[in-house]
Amino acid sequence: MLLTDFITNVYANVFSSFLVIMPNLYAEMSVGEGLRFLGAGVAAIGILGAGIGQGVVGQGACLAIGRNPEMASKITSTMIIAAGIAESGAIYALVIAILLIFVVGG
Numbered sequence: 001m002l003l004t005d006f007i008t009n010v011y012a013n014v015f016s017s018f019l020v021i022m023p024n025l026y027a028e029m030s031v032g033e034g035l036r037f038l039g040a041g042v043a044a045i046g047i048l049g050a051g052i053g054q055g056v057v058g059q060g061a062c063l064a065i066g067r068n069p070e071m072a073s074k075i076t077s078t079m080i081i082a083a084g085i086a087e088s089g090a091i092y093a094l095v096i097a098i099l100l101i102f103v104v105g106g
Contacts, residue, residue, distance in 0.1 A: 040100040046093025053086035 061079035065072045 036100050036104055040097040043093050043096040043100060046096075047090045050086050050090030050093070053089070054083050057082045057086060 057079055061075050064075045068075075
């Protein structure tokens with residue numbers, strides 16, 4: 001069995017069981033609660049942007065260190081500050097998602 005066949009079977013089993021279980025978990029959920037969870041999922045998309053931003057920051061730092069290795073300590077400290085700024089967006093998205101799930105409407 002090829003690895004791709006194995007991965008395909010695993011994903012098929014996970015998603016099919018997910019589709020069977022999910023309607024039963026939230027059978028008593030109102031439309032407002034469903035929209036609240038949908039909003040939390042949309043807010044969590046901000047985490048994707050932070051991951052991309054940190055990847056770009058890391059790539060730039062690696063390229064800069066490759067061009068000028070003597071400046072590695074200054075480049076690294078600047079990279080850490082920039083990664084922290086990029087991570088703050090993910091933290092805000094996480095806080096908003098948690099507030100939507102646990103505080104709003106309930």
